[in-house]
Amino acid sequence: MHELSLCDDLLSQVVAIAAQHNAQSVESITLQIGALAGVEPALLETAFALIRVGTVAEQAELIMQTVPVTVLCQLCGTQSEVVANLLLCNACQSHETSLLSGDQLILASVALNCAD
C-alpha cells in the first residue's frame, strides 16, 4: 500500500508544473495506469483526496485511465490484448511475448486554470 507515497510524488510534480505556468489552480490531473503497474486506482484516489488539501490542486479532479495489457508475440508477431496473469499470444499460445503496454504508471497531463 504505497499509494500515499506515490501521491506525494505526483503532487510535487503537479505543483511544479502549475508554478511553471503561473496557474491559479489545477482543474484536472490525468494518469495512465496499467493493470501491471502494481497500483490500485481506488487507493490512489483516496490517498490523493487526503494529500491535495491546501495545495494548488485542492479542487483538481483525478482522472485515471486504465491501460489494457497488450503483448507482442516473438514467434508469430501477433499483438494480443490479455489479462494480467496470462501473458500468452492469443494466436499461437506462446509465452515468448514482450509487453507492449500495461505496466505504465504515468502522469499523462495536467489541466490548468491560467491567469491570462
Next chain:
Amino acid sequence: MCNTCGCNITPGNRPQVLAEKPKNGVTTISVLQNLLSQNNQQAEHNRAHFDAQKVLVINLMSSPGSGKTALLEATIKRLRDSLKIAVIEGDLETENDTKRIQAQGVPAYQITTGTACHLDAHLVHNALHHMALDGLDLLFIENVGNLVCPASFDLGHHRNVVLLSVTEGDDKPAKYPVMFRAADLMLISKTDLLPHLDDFSPPSAEQNLHNLANDAQVITLSSKNGEGLDAWIAWLHAEIDRYRSLLLSNQTQRPKVQLDGQLLHATPGKTKFYPVSNKAVHI
C-alpha cells in the same frame, strides 16, 4: 526508468495521444512522466555507487515468512570464506533479522520502515551511509515481506530473486503477477515440507510463472535440510561472473522489469520526447 524522456511511452499507448485546443481558460499540459521518476533517479544513483565498487546487489522478495532470512543464513554459511557479503534488512519493525545475519559474522544494516510496506531507493541510499561497500562481492537486500509493492520500486540493485514457499500454494505467480513478472530467479523454498502437503506442485508453480512470459530459472530448495542450495550457490557465482564481465565493458546489470524499459529505450524510433508545452493535449 528515465523521468524526462518518456521511455514508458510504449508503442501500445502512444497512438492514443491526440492534440486538442485549449478552451474556457483551461490549458492542458502534456507531461507523460513516470510517477516513480524520483525513485528511479535515485535508483540509478545507487546503482552507480554499487558499480563503482563492483558489488553485485540482489533484492530478495517474498511474502512474510517465506524463508528469506533463513536462506541468507544458509547462504552466508556456505560463502563467507570465499566471498565478502553484506546484508541490508528491511522490516516494518524489529532488528531481529539483522541480529540473525550479524550472528553469521557478516555486516548487516536494518532499515525499519515503520508503516511503509516496501523499501525504496531513498531508504537504501540512506542505509549506504552506514555501510562500507568497498571490498564487497555481494550485497543482499532483504525487502519487506510483501508480495505486492516491493516489485514496483527499483532500488538500484541488479537482480530480483523471488521466494515462494511451498506452504503458500503454487498459484501465487498467477495471483501476484506484478511481483513474479519481475523475478530474475524464482526460488521454491521449504521443499522439506513437500511430503506433508498434497497440493503444491513445483511444475504448476513454474507454469504459472511462464504464463507471465517470464522464462526465469526456477530452483527448488530448503534452507532446513540443504537440498537445492548447491544450485542456488551456482546461480550466485554465475551472476557475479556475468556482472563483472558486464562491468569490464562499461555496462551494468538491471533487474528484469527495468530491463524491459531499457530495451524499449534502446530501440531507435520507438521513443520520443514529449516536452512540456502549452499545447493542449487530450489523451
